[in-house]
Structures are given as structure tokens and as C-alpha cells.
Amino acid sequence: MNLKSTLLSSAVLLALTGCGSSNDDSPITPTDPQKSTFSLGVSDAPVTGLKAVNVVFDSITLRSQGGEDFSFETREASDSTEAEMVNLLDYTGDDIFSLLEGEDVPAGEYAWIRADVINGDINNLTETSHVVYEDDSIAPLIVKRKGNDGIGEIQLDGFTLNQTDNTFVLEFDLKKSLVAPQSGNEIVLKPRGVRLENLAESQDIEGTVSESLYANCETDNIEVAAEDGSFGHAVYLYNSDVELPLDNYEVTEGETPVDAPLATANVVLNNETSQYEFELAFITPGDYQLGYTCNAHIDDAELQDEAFTLYQVKPVAVVAGEDTEVTFDIAQ
Numbered sequence: 001m002n003l004k005s006t007l008l009s010s011a012v013l014l015a016l017t018g019c020g021s022s023n024d025d026s027p028i029t030p031t032d033p034q035k036s037t038f039s040l041g042v043s044d045a046p047v048t049g050l051k052a053v054n055v056v057f058d059s060i061t062l063r064s065q066g067g068e069d070f071s072f073e074t075r076e077a078s079d080s081t082e083a084e085m086v087n088l089l090d091y092t093g094d095d096i097f098s099l100l101e102g103e104d105v106p107a108g109e110y111a112w113i114r115a116d117v118i119n120g121d122i123n124n125l126t127e128t129s130h131v132v133y134e135d136d137s138i139a140p141l142i143v144k145r146k147g148n149d150g151i152g153e154i155q156l157d158g159f160t161l162n163q164t165d166n167t168f169v170l171e172f173d174l175k176k177s178l179v180a181p182q183s184g185n186e187i188v189l190k191p192r193g194v195r196l197e198n199l200a201e202s203q204d205i206e207g208t209v210s211e212s213l214y215a216n217c218e219t220d221n222i223e224v225a226a227e228d229g230s231f232g233h234a235v236y237l238y239n240s241d242v243e244l245p246l247d248n249y250e251v252t253e254g255e256t257p258v259d260a261p262l263a264t265a266n267v268v269l270n271n272e273t274s275q276y277e278f279e280l281a282f283i284t285p286g287d288y289q290l291g292y293t294c295n296a297h298i299d300d301a302e303l304q305d306e307a308f309t310l311y312q313v314k315p316v317a318v319v320a321g322e323d324t325e326v327t328f329d330i331a332q
Helices: 003-018 211-220
Strands: 035-045 050-064 069-073 079-087 097-106 108-118 130-133 138-142 151-161 165-173 187-189 194-198 203-209 234-239 263-266 268-270 275-283 286-293 312-318 324-328
Touching: 035 050, 035 263, 035 275, 050 097, 050 138, 069 097, 079 097, 151 165, 151 194, 165 263, 165 275, 194 275, 203 312, 211 275, 211 286, 234 275, 263 275, 312 324
Parallel strands: 035 165, 138 187, 203 324
Antiparallel strands: 035 097, 050 069, 050 079, 050 108, 050 130, 108 151, 130 138, 165 194, 203 275, 234 263, 234 286, 268 275, 286 312
16 A cells, blocks of 8 residues: 555544544443452262272363353362372361362353363373272272263352352262262262352351260161171251151262252261261251261162161251251260
């Protein structure tokens, strides 16, 4: 383009800019979406018979209600090229391992959150998801999804991010989610046993089981003792309106039946206090029933076990801002 053409074009542009404008017109400034920060951790309610449950997290994705995705890689602090491996059994009760910290995202309603997991590979167990049994044998850990690319998905629906710092936790209830298949040696982790909880809106239920009640439960349930004579002592949390609380079982893939537990926790001996204690972490305020059993060892995560019974059941109210204390004893 020559100089004359350039000047002519500039003049036309200036003329068009001046047309229809006035000093009273205010410039239109696009508004940014309201911002928030998002942090995510993982924790678990443990399961017996395993020394480690190593889950390799590759990434976390949040999808807004408008369909926009926000994805974050999860990497080892010591090596930014390695996906984050977390032994869930190291973070029980209200202990949390941080996967994401202070990520900037828009505030608002979100359709889902998805954790991509690197599934266990029998040829590379040290760098992929796997479990370690008490005898030190190892088995691949698999999270299923459509396709066969070595990546599993844990996807949970519906949550809100406020215009502030938001800290959430993925709570793994391994008693509900770990399934040994009928053939092969792979262990399957099903998302039905995973909850997404907002730390600002959840509380803990803590408590004890008396030594006498603990012993009586075993005496009264001797017919269902394990082959080695042991029992599985645990507490099971249910909605308050469940008329006949049952054990863990599955009817529809990925859904918890209304009469199955919302969460579970083992009852363990605290050697410092010599008390049998339990802790259910990250519970949303509301009315519940809490049941104690020594039959947890016969609870199959996929099948309803007719021999399973609760030895004592109590109503529990979880109040915002307060942890709840519960005691199971003979006189109650």
C-alpha cells in the first residue's frame, strides 16, 4: 500500500469513529467473572487386610455449569514429571493429603469434578496404582471408565465455589469402594465409596465403644466369626429416616441404596487411652443414625449379607461448627 492510500484509509477510519459518538458515551468494559480459589485434598476411612492403597492421581478437572473445563495436573513435589502417588492409608480420619492448593477458578456452580487416575499395570506396579497386602504381595488397582487407555475416572456431581477460599476433600470409604473381582488379581476401586465434601460445611463424629459392649458383641456373634476367630468392629452411618439399616451392597452401578450406609469407620484400640475409638470425618450437618457392629468382616461391598447385624444403633445430630461425640455402652 502507498502513502496516499494509507492516509486515505486513516481519514476514513477517523470519520467513521467520529460518527454517532459523543462525549456522554461511556466505554463498555467487560466484567470479569467473580474469582475464587480452590484447594483439594484426599483422605480415607481405612479397610482391614491391606498395608497400602496407592492411588496415582494424574489430574483434576472441574466443569462449570456453563460447560467450561478447568484442569490441573497433580505432580510429585520431588519430581514435576511424575504423577502424584498417594497411599490413602496414610491419611485416615480427618488427616488430609493436599493434591491442589489455591488454584484460581471462577466462583459459581459446577456440574462435576473428575479425578483422573493412572490404573495399575502389572508390568509397572511401582509407578501405577496398586494395593499392598499384609503379606507384602501386590495387586493392580483399577478405576474403570469407558475406553482402555490406562486411565480411570472418579467423577462426582454438583458443587458450589464461593467468592473466597474453597477447600474440599475427596473422602474415600474403602470399605464401600474396594472390590476384589471374581477372576484375576486386579482390585477395583468404585467411585460409589468416594464423597466430595466442603471442609467449611462438614464436621466429625468421634466416639468410643466400651470394652464390655465390645466383648459382648463378639460373644453374641460367635457364629459369624472369621476363620481365625477375629471380628470386624466398625460404625456405620445412615440417614435418620432409614427404617431397617443394612450393610454395604449395590443394586445400581455407582449408586448407594437408601438403606445402605453413607459412611463407615473402623473401631480401633487406642493404646494410649486403652479405649476402643472411631472417627467419621467430613460429615455434612444433619440428622443421622449411627450403628455399631462387630460383623464388618462379613460385609461384601457388592452383595447384601443376610448374616450382617448392627449390635447397637443411636440417633445422632451433627451441628454446624461442632464435632459430635458418641459413646456406645451396655447401659444404652
